[in-house]
Every structure is written in C-alpha cells, then in structure tokens.
Amino acid sequence: MTTGGTHTVTEIPVGDATLEGELAVPADASGLVVFAHGSGSSRHSPRNNAVAETLRERGLGTLLFDLLTEAEDRNRENRFDIPLLTDRLVAATTWARERPEIGDAYPIGYFGASTGAAAAIRGAARSETDVGAVVSRGGRVDMASEVLDELASPTLLIVGGEDESVLGLNREVYEAISCDADLRIVEGAGHLFEGPGELEEVSDHAADWFTTHLG
Incomplete structure (x- = not known):
C-alpha cells in the first residue's frame, strides 16, 4: 500500500448480522473497489487478495468482506442465495460511504468472482448504489440476466479460455448488455486461473478497467 494510506480490519453491521471485513485505502486513491467473492470463499480468498493488491498498487482502495457469517456459511443454500448476497453487498456499500475516510x-466499483459476480451485477443495477464500474472474474453472470436492462455501469467480463461452460454463459450476457462492456478471454486459463501469469493478467485487466472508469 502507498505510504500514508489506511488499512483497517473492521466489522460491518448488516441487519441482524455482523460481517468481517478489511478496508484498505492508499493515500492517493482514486476510487474504492468492493469485492464479492464466490460461493464457499471469503475475504481471505487468495485470488481476490492478489487482485486487490494490484488494485492498491494502481491507486485504488479495496474492501474485502465476508458476505455471510460463519453460521450462515454452514448452510450451503445461503452460498447460492444471490438476492441475499446482493443485499449484503449493497449494505456494505452503504456502510463504506458512511465511513469518514470514504464518504x-x-x-465505487464492484469486483465479483464466480457467483459473487452475479451479486455484483445485481447490486450495480440498483440505482441507490451508484456504482462506477464492474469487473467479473469467471463470473456466473447468467444468474443476473434479468437485471441486465437496468445495468448502466461499465462492465468487464474476464473469463478463462478453457472454462468453456462459463465462457459460453459470459458470451451470451455480453451480447445482452446494452451499456459500455467488454469481454476479455485469458487464453488457456481454467475457472481458477491457476496457470503461470493468468491471475496477473486478470489483475491487470481489472486495474485498467477500474482506473479508466473510476478515475
């Protein structure tokens, strides 16, 4: 992180739940990216943290948080409750805007991975969030298809070239999005972008998109 920035381990009150999170804002930040992780993952996701580190190096703040409490996460159905995850993402956005260091x-931008990408698109489609950009990594964006007509935030879809089923779903969604959008394919990559340089490519694409649209 840039010298002079802030890095806070925090709790986010959301209705009857309290969610664990980490808010990191470089001194020269030009925007804040809120992360929505995929099912079974958390704020400790090594892939999302790798992307977040690149974003901070590029002058963007990051908020990584657990969409579910530990007790809620034990119920597998909650992991795929996209409306619930969307509500949590929107509530965390409101919380961030009420923080004195954000205001x-x-x-604000959203970065969503896997099922979290559906929550990111659904959240961005809500007028009250006023999201400036969305990036999806290997996203199940088809789970947000019914709100695409309401999506106005510039949206980048990043998919592995070997992640064939998800790539097909992303192509369909990309063709259906009416706002500014792009589809980037990381050639040779599977769903988890585990090959050499693949996650770095994802991070660079995301950083370019956010610095362009949140600058």
Whole structure:
C-alpha cells in the first residue's frame, strides 16, 4: 500500500448480522473497489487478495468482506442465495460511504468472482448504489440476466479460455448488455486461473478497467 494510506480490519453491521471485513485505502486513491467473492470463499480468498493488491498498487482502495457469517456459511443454500448476497453487498456499500475516510470522496466499483459476480451485477443495477464500474472474474453472470436492462455501469467480463461452460454463459450476457462492456478471454486459463501469469493478467485487466472508469 502507498505510504500514508489506511488499512483497517473492521466489522460491518448488516441487519441482524455482523460481517468481517478489511478496508484498505492508499493515500492517493482514486476510487474504492468492493469485492464479492464466490460461493464457499471469503475475504481471505487468495485470488481476490492478489487482485486487490494490484488494485492498491494502481491507486485504488479495496474492501474485502465476508458476505455471510460463519453460521450462515454452514448452510450451503445461503452460498447460492444471490438476492441475499446482493443485499449484503449493497449494505456494505452503504456502510463504506458512511465511513469518514470514504464518504463521497471516491467513486465505487464492484469486483465479483464466480457467483459473487452475479451479486455484483445485481447490486450495480440498483440505482441507490451508484456504482462506477464492474469487473467479473469467471463470473456466473447468467444468474443476473434479468437485471441486465437496468445495468448502466461499465462492465468487464474476464473469463478463462478453457472454462468453456462459463465462457459460453459470459458470451451470451455480453451480447445482452446494452451499456459500455467488454469481454476479455485469458487464453488457456481454467475457472481458477491457476496457470503461470493468468491471475496477473486478470489483475491487470481489472486495474485498467477500474482506473479508466473510476478515475
């Protein structure tokens, strides 16, 4: 992180639940990216943290948080409850904007992975979130297909070239999005982007998109 920034381990109150999170804001931040992880993952996701580190190096703040409490996560159905995850993402966005170090100073973007990408698109489609950009990594964006007509935030879909089923779903969604959008294919990559340089390519694409649209 840039010298002079802040890094806070925090709790986010959401209705009757309290979610664990980490808010990191470089001193020269031009925006804040809120992460929505995929099912079975958490704020400790090594892939999302790798992306977040690149974003901070590029002058963007990051908020990684657990969409579910530990007790809620034991119920597998909650992991795929996209409306619930969307509500949590929207509530965390509101919480971030009420923080004194965020307020109205920074435009906000969403980074969603796997099922979290569906929550990111659904959340961005809500007028109250005022999200400046969305990036999906290997996203199940088809689970947000019914809100695409309401999506106005510039949206980048990143998919592995060997992740054939998800790539097909992303192509369909990309063709259905009416706002500014792009589809980037990481050649040779599977769903988890585990090959050499693949996650770095994802991070670079995401950083370019956010610095362009949140600058």
